[in-house]
Amino acid sequence: MALLVQKFGGTSVGTTERIKAVADKVKRFRDQGDDIVVVVSAMSGETNRLLALSSEVMEEPTAREMDVLLSTGEQVTISLLTMALNQLGCEARSYTGGQVRITTDTSHTKARIKSIDEHNMRADLDAGRVIVVAGFQGVDDKGNITTLGRGGSDTTAVALAAALKADECQIYTDVDGVYTTDPRVVDNARRMEKVTFEEMIEMASLGSKVLQIRAVEFAGKYAVPLRVLSSFKEGPGTLITIEDDGSMEQPAVSGIAFNRDEAKLTLVGVPDIPGIASKILRPISDQNIEVDMIVQNVGLDKKTDFTFTVHRNDYKSAKSVLDKICIDLQAEASAGDNDIAKVSIVGVGMRSHAGVATKMFEVLSHEGINIQMISTSEIKISVVIDEKYLELAVRTLHSAFDLDDAATVKES
């Protein structure tokens, strides 16, 4: 008998048929004696329908009202899933984020969770009820509806699991686990049975898209065992765990992540003086544009080139800010490139293996792929390349680091 938090995403609850299938699955766990808290997203398509409505009435919709609008998506799902559970004779009760009560800060459309009142939930669990909670949403101190940003339902699930000290937080998705890379790009990508939080964070932030990075960080911080598994087929999925089993056989590289969502911006010939980086990035972050990679080379003639990447959606506004900075700082030119991709190799084993970076660069060079930017962390090496080489790079690296399915003897 365990306490499980189970999260079902938009695809898993995309139709009333699928909602009924989720109810079946939840009831099977409940019948085994597990206590269940279910977190659901909006039915797939619903968020986009609501966004389309809002764009018809306002060019840049007010953030507060956007949250009032979008939060209805999950509210529809919680009521329907609770009805479906009731129809199966399974006692259940739905809660909106505000009802739970999940308190957040006031940053509409990207709020952060501050606290969760588990009181109501505990009473329902004690009464044998399944609890169905709307993901993605909360309320601020004044009762204004807030949302956690797209994909925030994962974060809700982990936060509830942490608050309730759940035995496991299960994230049901349309994939059956976390793969060594995207199976759509590499045929023999392999499902991992386990992956560490650190690796998962690097994979998620680099575009593996299975889980929101915030949710993984949250889970790591509160040591919530997190499992990714499929809504549609049975299987153990992938467990994301705090333990690095330290096995000798641990591969140096666990997976290859990649990302087409970034754009590169460069300020050319900027005076190489102390504080110049913040002079460039401050106006960018003032526009709420997030910067990912940053590269600055040692300069000649007291001048340097400064390059960074932003989300592709922010490219236009970042470029216009940069054009202004270019004038203000008397730099030579500002340049930008949308047609880039980032490829990263990730693995906790990398810490103890020398030469991983060298091998990566050699493999790419051997395929004639030019590396435009490099950044590294303890367990990750990322490069920016021309987007057209993305698939080639990922496939070659996947094979070179012995990640292909056939090549694997044991995994963990």
Added chain:
Amino acid sequence: MALLVQKFGGTSVGTTERIKAVADKVKRFRDQGDDIVVVVSAMSGETNRLLALSSEVMEEPTAREMDVLLSTGEQVTISLLTMALNQLGCEARSYTGGQVRITTDTSHTKARIKSIDEHNMRADLDAGRVIVVAGFQGVDDKGNITTLGRGGSDTTAVALAAALKADECQIYTDVDGVYTTDPRVVDNARRMEKVTFEEMIEMASLGSKVLQIRAVEFAGKYAVPLRVLSSFKEGPGTLITIEDDGSMEQPAVSGIAFNRDEAKLTLVGVPDIPGIASKILRPISDQNIEVDMIVQNVGLDKKTDFTFTVHRNDYKSAKSVLDKICIDLQAEASAGDNDIAKVSIVGVGMRSHAGVATKMFEVLSHEGINIQMISTSEIKISVVIDEKYLELAVRTLHSAFDLDDAATVKES
């Protein structure tokens, strides 16, 4: 400068174009210096969409979850209308029923308002903001979402107007006022400039459909001036007011209401003993079936026939309850008829005019229309007739009581 509560129904906010038109209208009032609280319904079609979803997952959906589901309809509208107002540069803020805070009892799907906290609204009004409130919904003491039943948005508007002591509660609909009868049945039906609360209550309960009877009762109780007017064309609409101007010229009959939504049930040959009426009606009301007209004739041979009407939707369940009662009470037979219509003449002037009933019966008799049931109140006389004679009855009575447009010299 006045404080106005303006309510827009589902048709008035049925598309984003119409929502923008409502925003225009609201802003025009605001620009004149009026303080505005807007109450909106779900976009037309939305409630039915949600009902269809629920019926796909549960045969008889749990009432609590139904309220969670349906309340999203209005929540979508408040956010969109607030955005549309913001787009016009008009400061506005949306509130769900729970946020306002409209507290109700716990009767899910047909809750009654207990109290309204006007604190938040007052602060917004003082700050010059338009307030946009979701109609039809509230929360109970424990924070569970409740709804007021279909059409409950009118009730929300009146309740807010009462709580805020608004100067007028304006109900915008797809008709431009209250008519002497349904213009679809009688071509020269006439818009009334004024009608009393009492008359309006009799008209609404008898199927005039312009306003929910609860809303009118509520408005009458708190003396909230209520005006029905069109969302789509300019005009003064109809003012529903507490004053009976007592004019000598007051017509005896103000309007003809009718209703095809009822069904007739009869228990034949039931023992004529004290308490028999409650023995028949208690099991009916225990099923939450509302009874409208009740007729019991003096019986012969210590037996009597007992007839009553219910909403047509409740006909089947009422009939099966009655079949059981028939056996329990050893009555001779139970019978029912779905093909009936109720026609009523309404008017405060009726109080001081003798012979109105006689005239009504004569007019119908002259057309060969048989009267199956009669019930009367201070300002209303209703008859049940065969449904096929409905239009004929309404047109003839409308003309006989001098309500036709051409025949009118002055109205109020």
